Amino acid sequence: MRNLIKPFLAIGLALMATSTFAQNSKPKLIVGIMVDQMRYDYLERFRYNYGDGGFKELTDNGFVCRNGHYDYAATATGPGHISVYSGTYPAHHGIVGNSFFDRSQDHTVYCVSDDNYNTVGADSKGGKMSPHRVQVSTLTDEIKLASNMRSKVISISLKDRSSVLPAGHIADGAFWLDDATGNWISSTFYMDKLPEWVEKANKERKVDEYMKSVWEPALPLEKYEASLKDNNPYEGKFKGEEAPVFPHDLDKIDKSNRVAKSVGKRYSMIKSTPFGNTMVKDMAKKAIEAEGLGKDDITDLLAISFSSTDYVGHQYGPTAIETEDTYIKLDRDLADLISYLDKEVGEGNYLIFLSADHAGANVPAYMESLKVPAGYFDSKAVTERLDQYLDQEYGEADWIKSHHSAKVYLNREAIKEKKIDLAEIQEKVADKLVEEPEIKDALTGKQLEKYDYSRDYKMLIQNAYNRQNSPDVYGILHSNYMDYSRTGTSHGTPYAYDTHVPILFYGWRVKAGETVKRQTITEIAPTVSAFLHINMPSGCYSNPIEVPLK
Structure with a gap:
C-alpha cells in the first residue's frame, strides 16, 4: 500500500511545486x-x-x-x-x-x-x-x-x-x-x-x-x-x-x-x-x-x-x-x-x-584642499575666447549657438552661408578648446560619426552622441574639474x-x-x-x- 501511495504523493508534490512556480513565474x-x-x-x-x-x-x-x-x-x-x-x-x-x-x-x-x-x-x-x-x-x-x-x-x-x-x-x-x-x-x-x-x-x-x-x-x-x-x-x-x-x-x-x-x-x-x-x-x-x-x-x-x-x-x-x-x-x-x-x-x-x-x-x-588636482571651468570666458578666435579665422559672425561645460553647438547657418566645411571648423574649435588648461581632450561630431571607439571615455562619449541633438564639439574636462560653484557638487563627466x-x-x-x-x-x-x-x-x-x- 505504501508503495502505491508514494507515486501519487510524488505527483501531488510536483503539481504543488508547479502550481507555486506558475503563480510566481512572473x-x-x-x-x-x-x-x-x-x-x-x-x-x-x-x-x-x-x-x-x-x-x-x-x-x-x-x-x-x-x-x-x-x-x-x-x-x-x-x-x-x-x-x-x-x-x-x-x-x-x-x-x-x-x-x-x-x-x-x-x-x-x-x-x-x-x-x-x-x-x-x-x-x-x-x-x-x-x-x-x-x-x-x-x-x-x-x-x-x-x-x-x-x-x-x-x-x-x-x-x-x-x-x-x-x-x-x-x-x-x-x-x-x-x-x-x-x-x-x-x-x-x-x-x-x-x-x-x-x-x-x-x-x-x-x-x-x-x-x-x-x-x-x-x-x-x-x-x-x-x-x-x-x-x-x-x-x-x-x-x-x-x-x-x-x-x-x-x-x-x-x-x-x-x-x-x-x-x-x-x-x-x-x-x-x-x-x-x-x-x-x-x-x-x-x-x-x-x-x-x-x-x-x-x-x-x-x-x-x-x-x-x-x-x-x-x-x-x-x-x-x-x-x-x-x-x-x-x-x-x-x-x-x-x-x-x-x-x-x-x-x-x-x-x-x-x-x-x-x-x-x-x-x-x-579636493584642492587635499592637494588632489582639481578646479573649475568658466564656460562664459571660454565662449568669448572661442568666438573671437573664429572671428579672426572666418570673419565676424555669431559663431556659437550654445556652450556649457566645453560642449559647443556651432552656428550651422553661418557656416553654410560662408561655405565653410563643417568638419574643418569643428576640428579648429576642438584644437582651440584643448589649449584651455582645464580641458583634457575634445572630440568633434564628425569624428564621432566616422570612427568606432571601443574603449575608455571616447566610447562613452560616442554612446552619448546623437546626430540630431548633440553638440558639434564635445570637450572633456580633466578629472575633478567642473563648471559649477565652489560649494556643492555636480555631475556629467565620463x-x-x-x-x-x-x-x-x-x-x-x-x-x-x-x-x-x-x-x-x-x-x-x-x-x-x-x-x-x-x-x-x-x-x-x-x-x-x-x-x-x-
Whole structure:
C-alpha cells in the first residue's frame, strides 16, 4: 500500500511545486526605484547608520552588481532615467541632456517640455510636459503592449522629467510636484483630470506641514563619521539662511524669502530636504492601494524616483552631514515601502530594481584642499575666447549657438552661408578648446560619426552622441574639474565618480548574491523584459544581466 501511495504523493508534490512556480513565474508588480545622484559607495559608506529594513535588506537579500556603471558620458537626470527605462543610451533615444540645443527650432529646449499639452491639477505651466522627444520605446511601453494595455503603469517623482521619462508614451499616469503650488500634478498628455486619490492627496496639503517644519538630523552629529563637520566651506546653504548648519528651519527660511520678495517657486525648497523623498514614498503607497497595483496576475509597474538626494547633493556635496542624513532617512523610507509591499502585494509577488540616474563628483574645492588636482571651468570666458578666435579665422559672425561645460553647438547657418566645411571648423574649435588648461581632450561630431571607439571615455562619449541633438564639439574636462560653484557638487563627466552607481534586484524569485563583473544601466530594462518574457525596448542593444533565480 505504501508503495502505491508514494507515486501519487510524488505527483501531488510536483503539481504543488508547479502550481507555486506558475503563480510566481512572473512578478505581479515591478517597482523601479531611481535614486537621483546616488553614488555606488553610499551603499557601503553610510551602511553603519542604516537600519535593517532598507538598503541592508535590499543588498543582503537581493542581487547586487558591485561594478555597475553608466555606459555613456554626460550623465544627467533626464538622460539617466530614460536610459534605464529604454535600455539604450542617448545616441539612440535622443535625450542628450536635461536641456539641449534644438537645431530645428534654433533654441535650447527642455527634455520633456511640450506646449501641446497643459497642466492637470494646478493653475500653472508646470504640467506642459510629455515624452515626445524620446525616439525609442521604453520598458513601460513594452509592458503595456505585451498585456494588450491591461497592465497598469504609474510613475511618481518630485521632478517632472524623472516621472515623465520612466512613464514612457502609454502610461496610465505620471505625477510630479508643482513648485509653484505644491500640488501633485500631471499633463493632459496622460489625462484630463487627476485621479481621486491624487486630488485627495492635494487636499491634505502635507507639503504645507513640511514647509513649516524643521530639518533636524536623525542622529547626534558625532554619529556622522563618514562626513565632514557641520558648516564646512564646501557646502552651500538655503537662500535666506545664514549658515549651512543644522537645524534647518524651513518656516523661518520661507518667511525670510517672502519678506525679501524672492519667493519664486517657493515649494521647490522642500525638494532640497529629506521630506521630499518621504512625500514620494507616501504617494507611491497611495498609488499601490488606489490603483490596485499587483493585485492580479497581469504585471503592473510602479516607477518611483527619489529626487531629494540630487538637490541635497548639489547644494551640500557628498561629504556633508546633510547628504548622509538624507540617505539615512531615505533608508527608513525604503524600509517602510518594502514592509508595505510585503503586506499589500505579498512577499515573492513583487520585484524591485534600484539604480541611479547618475552619481556625483567630490567638491573640487575640497579636493584642492587635499592637494588632489582639481578646479573649475568658466564656460562664459571660454565662449568669448572661442568666438573671437573664429572671428579672426572666418570673419565676424555669431559663431556659437550654445556652450556649457566645453560642449559647443556651432552656428550651422553661418557656416553654410560662408561655405565653410563643417568638419574643418569643428576640428579648429576642438584644437582651440584643448589649449584651455582645464580641458583634457575634445572630440568633434564628425569624428564621432566616422570612427568606432571601443574603449575608455571616447566610447562613452560616442554612446552619448546623437546626430540630431548633440553638440558639434564635445570637450572633456580633466578629472575633478567642473563648471559649477565652489560649494556643492555636480555631475556629467565620463569619470567613475559620475558613472559608478548601484544596480540591484530584490524580491520575486531573485536569489541573494552579488557580482563584480562590469554591468551597465542599459542592461536593466532587458533583464526585466527577460523576466517577463516580453519584447525589449525598441532601441535596446544590451544583454540581460545574469541574475540568479530561485
